[in-house]
Amino acid sequence: MPHISHSVIALAETLEQHWTNYRESGEFDLFVEFTLLLNGLTEQLNRLHLPGLVRACQELENTALALFGDSSMHPVAIEQAIAIERKLSIILGELRRHETPAVTTRRLADAPSNSDDLRDYPRRVLIVSRAMHPWTAALAEQLAFFGFTPEELRWGSRPDSAEAPLAIVFIPDREGCIYPPISVSCIMELRTLFPTSYFYCLSVPSNLESIVLLQRAGADTCVPVGNKVSDVLSRILDLVQTHEHETHRVLVVEDSATAVAHIRRSLTQQGIDSRAINDPRTLLEAAADYQPDAILMDMHMPFCTGVEVTSALRQIPEFHALPVIYLSSETDIALQVEALRLGGDQFLTKPVNPIILASVVKTKIERYREMLHSGRHDSLTGLLNHSTAKGQLERMLQTVSTAGRLVVAMIDIDFFKSVNDNYGHPVGDQVIRSLAWLLRGRLRNTDLVGRYGGEEFILALSDIETDRAVSLLDQIRQDFSNLPHAHAHGALRATFSCGVACLPNYLTAATLIEAADNALLEAKRTGRNRLVMASPLAAGDSVVGVEMEKPANRRL
Numbered sequence: 001m002p003h004i005s006h007s008v009i010a011l012a013e014t015l016e017q018h019w020t021n022y023r024e025s026g027e028f029d030l031f032v033e034f035t036l037l038l039n040g041l042t043e044q045l046n047r048l049h050l051p052g053l054v055r056a057c058q059e060l061e062n063t064a065l066a067l068f069g070d071s072s073m074h075p076v077a078i079e080q081a082i083a084i085e086r087k088l089s090i091i092l093g094e095l096r097r098h099e100t101p102a103v104t105t106r107r108l109a110d111a112p113s114n115s116d117d118l119r120d121y122p123r124r125v126l127i128v129s130r131a132m133h134p135w136t137a138a139l140a141e142q143l144a145f146f147g148f149t150p151e152e153l154r155w156g157s158r159p160d161s162a163e164a165p166l167a168i169v170f171i172p173d174r175e176g177c178i179y180p181p182i183s184v185s186c187i188m189e190l191r192t193l194f195p196t197s198y199f200y201c202l203s204v205p206s207n208l209e210s211i212v213l214l215q216r217a218g219a220d221t222c223v224p225v226g227n228k229v230s231d232v233l234s235r236i237l238d239l240v241q242t243h244e245h246e247t248h249r250v251l252v253v254e255d256s257a258t259a260v261a262h263i264r265r266s267l268t269q270q271g272i273d274s275r276a277i278n279d280p281r282t283l284l285e286a287a288a289d290y291q292p293d294a295i296l297m298d299m300h301m302p303f304c305t306g307v308e309v310t311s312a313l314r315q316i317p318e319f320h321a322l323p324v325i326y327l328s329s330e331t332d333i334a335l336q337v338e339a340l341r342l343g344g345d346q347f348l349t350k351p352v353n354p355i356i357l358a359s360v361v362k363t364k365i366e367r368y369r370e371m372l373h374s375g376r377h378d379s380l381t382g383l384l385n386h387s388t389a390k391g392q393l394e395r396m397l398q399t400v401s402t403a404g405r406l407v408v409a410m411i412d413i414d415f416f417k418s419v420n421d422n423y424g425h426p427v428g429d430q431v432i433r434s435l436a437w438l439l440r441g442r443l444r445n446t447d448l449v450g451r452y453g454g455e456e457f458i459l460a461l462s463d464i465e466t467d468r469a470v471s472l473l474d475q476i477r478q479d480f481s482n483l484p485h486a487h488a489h490g491a492l493r494a495t496f497s498c499g500v501a502c503l504p505n506y507l508t509a510a511t512l513i514e515a516a517d518n519a520l521l522e523a524k525r526t527g528r529n530r531l532v533m534a535s536p537l538a539a540g541d542s543v544v545g546v547e548m549e550k551p552a553n554r555r556l
Contacts, residue, residue: 026075052195129171138486191218251292266354299328381436389450495529
């Protein structure tokens with residue numbers, strides 16, 4: 001189970017205190033605050049990928065919501081209060097059991113180690129299968145390379161350790177067949193033992209009844225037939241990948257100070273940042289300055305209506321897809337439909353339930369961010385795509401002087417076509433993803449890591465000595481050559497070639513990329529699986545490369 005941060009523990013303790021305050025007074029407003037905090041805790045645990053605790057919080061939240069709509073039901077009956085306290089006690093006990101001291105996470109660039117940010121998570125992964133299943137050894141080898149501790153477990157057996165693993169992977173005896181009742185019972189038993197672990201069921205047929213039965217038994221993810229081993233590591237690494245949470249930002253356009261105070265209070269309780277303006281004529285300036293993820297818009301305001309404001313906002317390309325949520329006392333359905341037709345995304349009628357308000361806002365923002373992310377990132381690896389990476393390199397150059405430090409590298413996987421031809425495109429995709437994970441884990445958050453196209457990657461490292469950058473990249477090259485890529489009959493290994501260019505030898509994004517790319521071609525010509533440094537460009541010279549190392553070739 002991942003370490004529980006002090007901020008999450010503090011939120012849980014605040015939740016407990018609000019429940020205590022409600023039990024002492026019985027005031028409905030305190031129950032509302034308790035329910036809002038509970039919803040916020042559920043969101044936090046969901047981001048930590050704790051399915052067992054999320055389920056417990058959701059059950060408690062459903063109980064609370066059933067008592068949320070009618071103030072005459074408060075204070076709640078003693079039987080209901082005891083039931084809530086029992087569920088709350090279980091959640092708090094589990095959180096406190098896993099509370100740990102604050103840990104400072106370091107990147108591999110800062111410490112010589114084969115583990116990365118996964119060190120702050122449990123690394124134990126159980127693989128449940130029959131004896132000698134071919135997928136088990138391949139998956140275990142690849143998990144071990146990325147710092148996990150794989151353990152094999154036979155169907156129907158109980159693990160030796162009572163400590164909850166990060167994940168449990170279930171491999172059926174026969175690919176594509178419905179899991180038999182005895183296997184479903186095993187999944188249920190392990191779910192009872194490990195409520196916080198993530199459960200993956202492999203090779204699940206496209207059969208609704210089968211998927212539903214596995215989900216009821218405790219499966220979090222049913223991996224369909226055909227994805228096989230090559231997809232499992234991707235899912236587990238995504239499970240523990242550290243992502244910096246970005247605060248949701250909402251711009252409130254409302255001329256009533258009372259309404260603004262109520263809306264902003266509801267948003268703040270859910271961890272949503274907000275800013276308010278009372279004059280719609282200042283919207284464009286406020287939006288450009290604040291860069292909101294969504295706008296809450298009143299329908300009727302001085303000077304113009306919310307519909308007119310939204311229609312004008314949609315004329316600006318930057319805000320063409322920005323979610324606009326109308327929040328108004330308008331009850332005329334025809335007017336509501338017209339408002340949505342003219343550019344709105346949602347219509348909520350005042351007074352609005354604060355939990356519904358926060359839920360709608362978060363949902364709209366997440367979809368908006370997903371849309372932005374998909375336009376800027378490569379769908380296979382999650383890295384910056386070609387155009388975004390080039391734009392990011394331009395921005396990095398603007399922040400450094402000609403005497404500053406910036407290293408650009410181009411990487412290309414060797415003999416990649418033969419991987420696709422011999423093992424299939426899913427395995428080829430896995431090789432590309434594995435290199436992407438290795439680069440993300442080894443480089444800093446401030447470094448540029450992008451997929452330039454096909455099996456080619458672009459990197460940019462700022463504020464680092466060239467020799468140190470070259471040494472780091474060459475270590476990644478060596479480690480990648482030892483990385484096993486699992487397939488149905490075992491594991492293969494691949495290598496990459498790398499070309500490097502830096503400031504002040506090349507001063508623009510175009511020349512840095514061109515020089516690094518030419519150095520990459522030189523690495524390919526001189527044997528592959530090596531790093532070549534682009535030499536300084538003299539007046540009238542063409543770009544050439546200087547080989548940094550000549551290891552023995554390691555080919556597929």
